[in-house]
Structures are given as C-alpha cells and as structure tokens.
Amino acid sequence: MVGCQLVGASLQCVPGVTADPQQQIEIMRQEISNDIQLEGAVQQQINGLEQLVLNGKAAVGQLLVATAQFDAAIAVPQANYHWYRLAPGQRSWVLIERAQGTTYVPAAIDIGQQVMVVAVVNQNGKVTQVSAAPIGPIRAAAQ
Numbered sequence: 001m002v003g004c005q006l007v008g009a010s011l012q013c014v015p016g017v018t019a020d021p022q023q024q025i026e027i028m029r030q031e032i033s034n035d036i037q038l039e040g041a042v043q044q045q046i047n048g049l050e051q052l053v054l055n056g057k058a059a060v061g062q063l064l065v066a067t068a069q070f071d072a073a074i075a076v077p078q079a080n081y082h083w084y085r086l087a088p089g090q091r092s093w094v095l096i097e098r099a100q101g102t103t104y105v106p107a108a109i110d111i112g113q114q115v116m117v118v119a120v121v122n123q124n125g126k127v128t129q130v131s132a133a134p135i136g137p138i139r140a141a142a143q
Helices: 021-042
Strands: 004-007 010-013 049-055 064-070 080-086 114-123 126-131
Touching: 049 114, 064 114
Parallel strands: none
Antiparallel strands: 004 010, 049 064, 080 114, 114 126
C-alpha cells in the first residue's frame, strides 16, 4: 500500500498518502491553505497603528529598531514589543527572551536566522498584536 509500511506485526500508514498523485496534490494544497489561514490569524490589527517597521542591518552587533507609526487622532495604549527568531527550515518563531523594547542587537546565536518584532497592545480589554516584516538572515559581524 502506498504510504504504509509493516512495523513489527502492525501496518502503519501516513495519513493522506494515496496511490493517486492528483489526490495527493489536492491534500497538500489543503494543508498549505490551512497553514496560511493559521498564520493570518496571528496577524491582527491594532486601532491607530498605521505601520510597524523593522529597520537596521541584518548582522551581528548591528542595532535593529522597531518603529511604530500611529494615527495621531487615535489614542493608542502603550505597546509591548516581543522579538523572535526563525531558524532556516523551521516553521515556529522562537521568543528571544533577552530582547525588550523597540531595539535589538543580534548576537552570534542569530546568525543565519530571520528576526522579527511583534507589537502587542491591550485595547479595551482585547489583546491584539501586529508583526513587522522579518529581517534577515542575520550575517556574521564584518571583520
């Protein structure tokens, strides 16, 4: 059977694998669509935040700065900033625990990874978050 193997005395199969290549393509398209929807659920909107931009050079020792551009007519509560890194081939962003505020200086551990910042606010009891476009991959410091 396609996608199955005999392990000991039991047959173990990979879900969604069939002998029909077209059906496998459709299953993969659905999985990709589900992943895109999940990522979109993370990206929300903060009332009054027009843009969150990450500036700086993607290199060890270089200052990265998150700049939030707010609509002056709307009162926006203080934002908290959380920094994350993503290793090549990975799907999950990892919190950079030592990073706080609107600035971050990449370290050797960040080499080859992407870095992003997320602004989080509590507006009327509802926590919302917006991320800046990632920067990277982070390069080693220039010698």
